[in-house]
Amino acid sequence: MYKIKVLQSFKTKIEKGYEMRTIYADPRFSCAYIFRKIGEKHLIYTHNDSGIIANVSICSRTDRLSAIKAEELQELQALYDNSDKNQLSKFEMFSSINSDEYDALKLKASQVNRLSYKVTVFYYIIGALILLCAILLVLYIKTKKTSKIG
Secondary structure, three states: OEEEEOOOOOOOOOOOOOOEEEEEOOOOOOOEOOOOOOOOOEEOOEEOOOOOEEEEEHHHOOEEHHHOOHHHHHHHHHHHHHOOHHHHHOOOOOOOOOOHHHHHHHHHHHHHHHHHHHHHHHHHHHHHHHHHHHHHHHHHHHHHHHHHHO
């Protein structure tokens, strides 16, 4: 987990006091982005689906600002300048609590959601195995009866 300061946004206006964000790069995934140097500037492509913690991925074109072509930055700025800023402001998400403890709770909630999904998949697999065993048992009993008759 990384704490970053947003210097410029191409999506929404940065409200005073909300420049700091928590960025999470899950090291278990191959696309996890690693911030190597403190103070180095980055262009971060992310979506903030949990309100505080934003996921960041190398697969999303996130990279050091020095590695970004000037044309890409100009295109992002042009898209932002030509967008309906009133429409964008409807999607801003802010929290009145801006603490590390709250960030940690949000992270745990996202981990619980992932675990819940895995448990659901596990139950489906167990159900399919039970159904398969029942089918095999019926076939075994049927085969045994036909072998006694013959």
